[in-house]
Amino acid sequence: MSRVGKMPVAIPQGVDVTLNNEQISIKGALGTLVRPQHALVKVASDAGKLTFTPVDETAAANAMSGTVRALVANMVQGVSKGFERKLTLVGVGFRAQAQGQKLNLQIGFSHPVVKDMPAGIKVETPSQTEILIKGADRQVVGQIAAEVRAFRPPEPYKGKGIRYADEKVSLKETKKK
Structure with a gap:
């Protein structure tokens, strides 16, 4: 067994x-x-x-x-107890704002990115560069966090983008002549 x-x-x-x-x-x-x-x-x-x-x-x-x-x-x-995932935004001018059941992201595009939260999921922004996703269903919380991260995953040269709070991004070295 x-x-x-x-x-x-x-x-x-x-x-x-x-x-x-x-x-x-x-x-x-x-x-x-x-x-x-x-x-x-x-x-x-x-x-x-x-x-x-x-x-x-x-x-x-x-x-x-x-x-x-x-x-x-x-x-x-x-x-x-519930589950939560914490995301951080790294980049100049990258901001997040929770507006009720919507998450409004300014992540370097010419337009803001708006993500609607499903029922049972709460989103909070303690600061402009932190996002807290909370809920009772572990699978849904992780899926929503992955969808938000997918809008702008961390890029390998400067590390700019949306990442999990505990994620380590290994940066590549730029090409030398």
Whole structure:
């Protein structure tokens, strides 16, 4: 059995888990997340913990037990604490401004770039060169952060562009004559 799949997921106070044959629903302070049940994994709730067991002894069922456990653990953490990604803008005149559910970027183009945020995602700009993307669903937060970064990824010679806060950009040396 998968090492990750063997570990139970603890359900914190204020988090409500509903299991049925089709889906797993987790409700907490930051929202509700729903994921369909996988046919190869049996999920059981007992004494404030969720356990995951493969239906049979196949390698696919074994692998999926660990995968489903990790996904559900992320759902529990998302509805209780939430997830966030921090982006920084590097470049002269590069600015970001959050306006409700929109992110307005000035990143060296002749026009401003506007990104609409989906439901459940909050965007903040603590300063003009920092962007905080917050939400309950880890996958959506990471996807939105990747889409914002893709507008102007860091270029390799000066490092200008949008990068993750923990990203290290290795700069190339310019050509010498």
